[in-house]
Structures are given as C-alpha cells and as structure tokens.
Amino acid sequence: MFGSSSGVYSRLPESIDRDRLPTIDVLLPAYKEGNVIGQSIESIRSADYPQELLRIHVLVEPGDSETRTALERLPCPYTEIVVPDDYPGRPNKPRALNYGFEVTDSELVGIIDAEDIVDSKLFLNVANALSIEGFDYVQGKIDMVNEGDGWRNLVFRGEYAFWYRLLLPSFHFVGYPVPLGGTTNFFHRTVLEQASQTRVEEYGDGWSEDDRHWLSEHHLHGYVPWDPRNVTEDFELGILLWKEGHEMTLIESVTREESPIGINAWIRQRTRWQKGKLYTFVQYTRHPPATGSAKFHGLFQSFLPHLAPVNIVGVVVLTMVANLLQFRVPLAVWAVLTLGVVFVVEMFAFHAGGYWLVSEEPSRRRAVRALSIPLVVPLYWVILWGAELRAIKQLYSNQLHWEKTEHHGRNATKDS
Numbered sequence: 001m002f003g004s005s006s007g008v009y010s011r012l013p014e015s016i017d018r019d020r021l022p023t024i025d026v027l028l029p030a031y032k033e034g035n036v037i038g039q040s041i042e043s044i045r046s047a048d049y050p051q052e053l054l055r056i057h058v059l060v061e062p063g064d065s066e067t068r069t070a071l072e073r074l075p076c077p078y079t080e081i082v083v084p085d086d087y088p089g090r091p092n093k094p095r096a097l098n099y100g101f102e103v104t105d106s107e108l109v110g111i112i113d114a115e116d117i118v119d120s121k122l123f124l125n126v127a128n129a130l131s132i133e134g135f136d137y138v139q140g141k142i143d144m145v146n147e148g149d150g151w152r153n154l155v156f157r158g159e160y161a162f163w164y165r166l167l168l169p170s171f172h173f174v175g176y177p178v179p180l181g182g183t184t185n186f187f188h189r190t191v192l193e194q195a196s197q198t199r200v201e202e203y204g205d206g207w208s209e210d211d212r213h214w215l216s217e218h219h220l221h222g223y224v225p226w227d228p229r230n231v232t233e234d235f236e237l238g239i240l241l242w243k244e245g246h247e248m249t250l251i252e253s254v255t256r257e258e259s260p261i262g263i264n265a266w267i268r269q270r271t272r273w274q275k276g277k278l279y280t281f282v283q284y285t286r287h288p289p290a291t292g293s294a295k296f297h298g299l300f301q302s303f304l305p306h307l308a309p310v311n312i313v314g315v316v317v318l319t320m321v322a323n324l325l326q327f328r329v330p331l332a333v334w335a336v337l338t339l340g341v342v343f344v345v346e347m348f349a350f351h352a353g354g355y356w357l358v359s360e361e362p363s364r365r366r367a368v369r370a371l372s373i374p375l376v377v378p379l380y381w382v383i384l385w386g387a388e389l390r391a392i393k394q395l396y397s398n399q400l401h402w403e404k405t406e407h408h409g410r411n412a413t414k415d416s
Helices: 037-045 065-072 093-102 122-132 151-174 189-203 209-217 233-243 263-286 292-324 331-358 363-396
Strands: 024-029 054-060 079-082 108-111 137-144 185-188 248-257
Touching: 024 037, 024 093, 024 122, 037 054, 037 065, 054 065, 054 093, 093 233, 108 122, 108 189, 122 137, 122 185, 122 248, 137 151, 151 248, 151 263, 151 331, 151 363, 185 189, 189 233, 233 248, 233 263, 233 292, 263 292, 263 363, 331 363
Parallel strands: 024 054, 024 108, 054 079, 137 248
Antiparallel strands: 108 185, 137 185
C-alpha cells in the first residue's frame, strides 16, 4: 500500500557501518512469564546485531519466583532488574518500565515483551532509524501469529494486520499521532526524559512526600515516561510524543506475538486495553492540550477504539425505533445510517484483507479463513462490547489494576 516514496517506513540500507552502531538498552518487563521468557531472550540474542551492544534488562517483581527461576536456567546473557517493593506505585508494566529506565543509561531505549519473538533485523532497523536517519522514536509491526488456536485468534490476527499494516501507516502518512504498541518501540533516552517532564507539568507526578523521600534516598529522579496509572501506557505515550512534536517513523521488522487462548483471558486483555484508552480519553477532557489540533487528536484517538459499538448500536436502535413507531426517517438520517452500514462492511473487509496480507498458509486455506472472518466478526464485536462494559465499570470504580495475560509460547511453534 505504501512504498518507500511515501516516507511512512524507514528503510534499512544494503550496507551499514557496524563500527558506528549504538548501544541499546532493551527493557523486557516480565511477570509470571516462566513459560516464555527464554524464547524472547533467545530471539534477541540471535538477532543480527553486535551482541555486546545489546543490553537485555529483564524487569521482574520480587515475589515472581516463576520468572526468576526460569531466568536462572537460561544460558543467554542478560541483566535481572528487580523492581523494589518500596518503589512507589502499584506493581504493573509502566511502573516497572519507569524503574528500568531510571537504572539504565544507554542513549537508545526500547521495549520487548516477555513472550516476543523478534525479527533478526530489528535492532539494525532501530539503529538506522534513530542514529542514522535521526528520528526520535520508532514503532515496529506486531503480528499475532497463532491463528490456528480458534476463531477469535483468527480474527485477532486479521485485526492486528489491519491495525499495523493499514491503519497506523495511514495515520502516520497524513500526520496523525500513532498510538504505540506495547512492544517493539524504541526511543532516544532524551525523548523519554522530555516526555516525563511534560507529563509532570501537565498531570503531576503523583508522588507523595514519602515517595519523593524514598526516591531521593535511592538516588532516583522519579522519571515517569510511562504513566504508571494507565494500563495502556504505550497508547497514551504515542499521543503525548506526537503532541510535543517528536518525529517518529515505522520500521518493517515484525515481532511475533501470541493472542490469548481462552475467552476469559481475551476478555481480561481487552478490558485492560479499553480501560486504558478510556482513561486516556478522560485525561484529555480534564487536561485539554493548548492547541485545537492536539485537543482533537487526543480525544479522537482515545475515543476511536470505542466508536464501533456506539456506531452499530446507534444504527440498530434507530432502525428499530423507526419501524416500531412507523416513523418515516428523513433522508439525512438515512444517509447517516447508510454510512454506518458501509463502515461495518468496510471493517469486515479490512479484517479479512489484513489477514490475507500476513498469513503464511497455503492459498486455499488462507482464502477459506479470510472469507470466514466476516462471518464471525459480529460475534467478536459482541464479546468486545462486553469487555468495554467491564472496562467502564472498572474505571468508574477506580479499579486501575493490571489484569495479567497468561502466555503459552504459541508464537514460537510451527503449527500456530
């Protein structure tokens, strides 16, 4: 869809001066990831990049014996960073990232999730985009590869392909903010320091006097590049960096991830995502940016993930009421309803088309699966709306806790 002339993707040159490659701090937050932590570290250590320049920092909680025991068995070199119990905040991923950021010092900093299988050229792409081309931060592609684990996983793969291969490049192409994924994004350290400063100025740091005293005693600045209260810290950070004028690019490297196997795990994950985006929306209503453009995009991007249920429910309710009351709907209303139906059909096509783009299945099986996706997307959305209601309830009740997704390593198997 987008070629090199579009300027959407950074392009790795045929040759790169390896003597000038930078050191990269890879933050790998892990909680109860004993099943998969090894595959992630192994994939990083197998990457085409000078290994002495890749510093893998596994961020773990003190009581997570599962992950820490698994780490002890690994032959690959890494650094274990234990996030202290007394470090301020509720244990979650953004809190761990903030602490990891404080105790590392490389100029380039990135995030890889504990279950990820990374592309061999990932770090070369990162170094080229940040150190040679001069961008401030980058986002790679993510692919949920375990399509064979059920119809939800099949739709999930199509959904992610639509998001990372079509929607985000389109946003970037027209100059809209690009919400970051939770993994495979990398930054100049100074960019994250500036993000922390902006966050404190606009929203406050959230530290109490006791917190500040603890941070001072441990020689920490209290940086908060990631909002420790937002459970989709990546999504919010992407909008904040765009708002502050930092320049990003997308890179072609694909990270293989695993979508949740069971429905309960799927609902918990989607509840967390929807809750964090709603939190971001509320944050922008309470602390509106100074410019009209930033106000619009902050609210638009954080509301967009909730638009589908609002749109579809509106179409259904208006049609039912009109039929019940024998009310002749004005032409303008019919036009809006028609646009709503067109939007639904487009989403069917985008999910199916996205899947077709990324699947490695033989053509016949790939075609059958792509054509089956529109048939089950409505049910997929119904379950999503349940997660949405659950997210609204949790946010209203101030339940900002992190609901853990269990990983099984299906992204590392050949039959996924």
